[in-house]
Amino acid sequence: MAIAATVSLPLTSPSRAARLSSVPALRSSFLSHSSSNTSVSIRASIAPRNPRFRISMTLQAPEKSLGASSFLDRRESGVLHFVKYHGLGNDFILVDNRDSSEPRITPEQAVKLCDRNFGIGADGVIFAMPGTNGTDYTMRIFNSDGSEPEMCGNGVRCFARFIAELENLQGRQRFTVHTGAGLIVPEIQDDGKVTVDMGEPILKASDVPTRLSPNKGQSVVKSGLVVDGVTWDVTCVSMGNPHCVTFGNKENQSLQVDELNLAEIGPKFEHHEMFPARTNTEFVQVFSSSHLKMRVWERGAGATLACGTGACAVVVAAVLEGHAGRNCTVDLPGGPLEIEWREEDNHIYMTGPAEVVFYGSVPL
Numbered sequence: 001m002a003i004a005a006t007v008s009l010p011l012t013s014p015s016r017a018a019r020l021s022s023v024p025a026l027r028s029s030f031l032s033h034s035s036s037n038t039s040v041s042i043r044a045s046i047a048p049r050n051p052r053f054r055i056s057m058t059l060q061a062p063e064k065s066l067g068a069s070s071f072l073d074r075r076e077s078g079v080l081h082f083v084k085y086h087g088l089g090n091d092f093i094l095v096d097n098r099d100s101s102e103p104r105i106t107p108e109q110a111v112k113l114c115d116r117n118f119g120i121g122a123d124g125v126i127f128a129m130p131g132t133n134g135t136d137y138t139m140r141i142f143n144s145d146g147s148e149p150e151m152c153g154n155g156v157r158c159f160a161r162f163i164a165e166l167e168n169l170q171g172r173q174r175f176t177v178h179t180g181a182g183l184i185v186p187e188i189q190d191d192g193k194v195t196v197d198m199g200e201p202i203l204k205a206s207d208v209p210t211r212l213s214p215n216k217g218q219s220v221v222k223s224g225l226v227v228d229g230v231t232w233d234v235t236c237v238s239m240g241n242p243h244c245v246t247f248g249n250k251e252n253q254s255l256q257v258d259e260l261n262l263a264e265i266g267p268k269f270e271h272h273e274m275f276p277a278r279t280n281t282e283f284v285q286v287f288s289s290s291h292l293k294m295r296v297w298e299r300g301a302g303a304t305l306a307c308g309t310g311a312c313a314v315v316v317a318a319v320l321e322g323h324a325g326r327n328c329t330v331d332l333p334g335g336p337l338e339i340e341w342r343e344e345d346n347h348i349y350m351t352g353p354a355e356v357v358f359y360g361s362v363p364l
């Protein structure tokens, strides 16, 4: 059986062009095109029965970028065309699902595609779907373990950039997006970053949800949670999806987040009996009243390089616990996010990047 693969990479940065031009077979072609903002597609046919694995490649360097729209217009059955994006290293497979309100793949297929060794590799799969209740679009997402969360902050920034590419829209754009967390409004800025109106945080314990007893009105703020014999101070916040935020424990009031063994402790928070829907957990270090650093263990995805809803929950918790003001830079392993919890409307606004990694196709 012959395998045909098509990979299309946008040449948007000199470093990417330099990396690609280091492949000897591609060098002359890439060097001659690396100065323009264009795409090169590589078609490779591999015949596995031939012991020498004959590989033939066709290089195409179109005058204009192929873009997601024409790439994803291809609709062969049994093949999934996708674009991989990342928001600060939190990476997603974006699927054009605008023709149906049913996801084009199952949670089981999503698990396989997200596998970093046997699949494409991603923290989740995101579907761009027709709008609901008058919104422009609907976003659904499967985590890399196949579960379906209500929302994804980094994902919705990638979603906005994906829609702009699909619809061939340039410059500043604003969309209304229906999610499991309700209405979310991302706006692409002139510099390509995306500011998202993430709505209001949910603090009522039973709605987060957490079984911890409310200790500040209906909320759980700086409350003791015993994990493996250690009592952590936690604040519980929902951004549509559940978050447990901690700045320290009884033994260590100020965390040095780089010292944590996240892979060991993260799952114990995620599956703790106090969180009936499991939880995302953020471990936070305070640099100043406007500068925080966090590491995250995500429900259904494990340690990730960034979590947008998590960064929003962290700022809410920091305000409620008196560590910070309403405008913060939150450093994540993959880079910084700007978060504002606005007093006038109680909404949270998140600003950060979203970038294409590559376009691809896989058999289903």
Ligand SMILES: N[C@@H](CCC[C@H](N)C(=O)O)C(=O)O
Residues within 6 Å of the ligand: 090, 143, 148, 149, 150, 151, 152, 153, 154, 155, 241, 242, 280, 298, 299, 300, 301, 304, 306, 307, 308, 309, 310
């Ligand atoms: N990385 C996301 C959150 C994705 C969902 C999360 N794993 C959950 O299950 O709630 C973000 O950027 O917000």
